[in-house]
Amino acid sequence: xxxxxxxxxxxxxxxxxxxxxxxxxxxxxxxxxxxxxxxxxxxxxxxxxxxxxxxxxxxxxxxxxxxxxxxxxxxxxxxxxxxxxxxxxxxxxxxxxxxxxxxxxxxxxxxxxxxxxxxxxxxxxxxxxxxxxxxxxxxxxxxxxxxxxxxxxxxxxxxxxxxxxxxxxxxxxxxxxxxxxxxxxxxxxxxxxxxxxxxxxxxxxxxxxxxxxxxxxxxxxxxxxxxxxxxxxxxxxxxxxxxxxxxxxxxxxxxxxxxxxxxxxxxxxxxxxxxxxxxxxxxxxxxxxxxxxxxxxxxxxxxxxxxxxxxxx
Ligand code: R2B
Ligand code: URA
Numbered sequence: 420x421x422x423x424x425x426x427x428x429x430x431x432x433x434x435x436x437x438x439x440x441x442x443x444x445x446x447x448x449x450x451x452x453x454x455x456x457x458x459x460x461x462x463x464x465x466x467x468x469x470x471x472x473x474x475x476x477x478x479x480x481x482x483x484x485x486x487x488x489x490x491x492x493x494x495x496x497x498x499x500x501x502x503x504x505x506x507x508x509x510x511x512x513x514x515x516x517x518x519x520x521x522x523x524x525x526x527x528x529x530x531x532x533x534x535x536x537x538x539x540x541x542x543x544x545x546x547x548x549x550x551x552x553x554x555x556x557x558x559x560x561x562x563x564x565x566x567x568x569x570x571x572x573x574x575x576x577x578x579x580x581x582x583x584x585x586x587x588x589x590x591x592x593x594x595x596x597x598x599x600x601x602x603x604x605x606x607x608x609x610x611x612x613x614x615x616x617x618x619x620x621x622x623x624x625x626x627x628x629x630x631x632x633x634x635x636x637x638x639x640x641x642x643x644x645x646x647x648x649x650x651x652x653x654x655x656x657x658x659x660x661x662x663x664x665x666x667x668x669x670x671x672x673x674x675x676x677x678x679x680x681x682x683x684x685x686x687x688x689x690x691x692x693x694x695x696x697x698x699x700x701x702x703x704x705x706x707x708x709x710x711x712x713x714x715x716x717x718x719x720x721x722x723x724x725x726x727x728x729x730x731x732x
Pocket of ligand 2: 560561562563635639669670671694
């Protein structure tokens with residue numbers, strides 16, 4: 420039988436050195452971070468990463484490289500002369516990892532399973548490195564609901580494809596539910612900054628629920644996948660119901676990101692740009708150069724926030 424358990428709902432942010440809530444990972448024992456080709460015995464993680472205060476994750480390896488380059492100039496980081504940024508996870512071709520001063524820029528791939536793996540390994544990396552008070556961001560793309568394409572959505576709470584505010588995962592033959600609420604203060608601070616920062620205030624920014632699905636096509640009620648067994652009106656009925664429940668955008672990772680931040684006691688925020696209005700269509704037909712500019716919007720907001728924090732707000 421399938422038994423559903425509810426993980427505790429209280430939201431506690433860890434202070435000081437990041438602790439793991441896994442008694443099986445013991446100090447002194449070897450821990451291989453397989454998908455980023457690093458380990459606590461093979462590398463001096465403390466000297467490499469101890470100063471990390473921000474982890475920024477996004478789906479695409481190239482976009483996270485661009486973000487790292489952008490941070491080098493925004494934070495006035497001096498790289499060793501003649502050296503560009505190097506991908507610290509180059510020993511594996513699954514994810515990319517760039518370090519720019521106190522910021523890690525990491526790709527997480529597409530979908531919850533891919534994000535889940537890198538999240539586990541980054542939290543362990545920070546723990547082995549002795550990092551403290553680290554804030555996580557997901558910088559992403561999404562489909563909007565009833566808002567102008569190019570808008571930013573800061574997630575208050577992630578919901579699944581059934582509009583439930585938790586991630587449900589099969590563990591040891593049982594379904595376990597993990598709440599997916601994000602830190603409300605961080606979300607509000609980001610929204611306030613978006614409304615006041617000259618880099619960001621030219622486009623609209625919303626604070627709302629985000630729906631996280633297991634698929635881009637049928638999972639998001641599209642009509643343009645390889646398969647589709649429903650009609651256009653069924654799609655619209657569903658999307659309108661989702662919209663009226665307070666969801667402003669749909670993507671594929673926020674549920675896991677939010678629930679793992681919650682479980683780990685890490686301050687985290689999800690900032691996504693919308694690439695289209697799903698009440699108007701399914702296909703993304705906006706020219707490439709405009710999409711490129713839109714995808715920099717979450718980066719600009721998060722970089723501004725990081726700069727403020729580093730300058731003591
Ligand atoms: C947004 O964009 C990707 C799908 O195109 C997916 O990773 C997501 O959440
Ligand atoms: N990413 C998604 O998951 N859905 C969209 O519609 C656009 C980007």
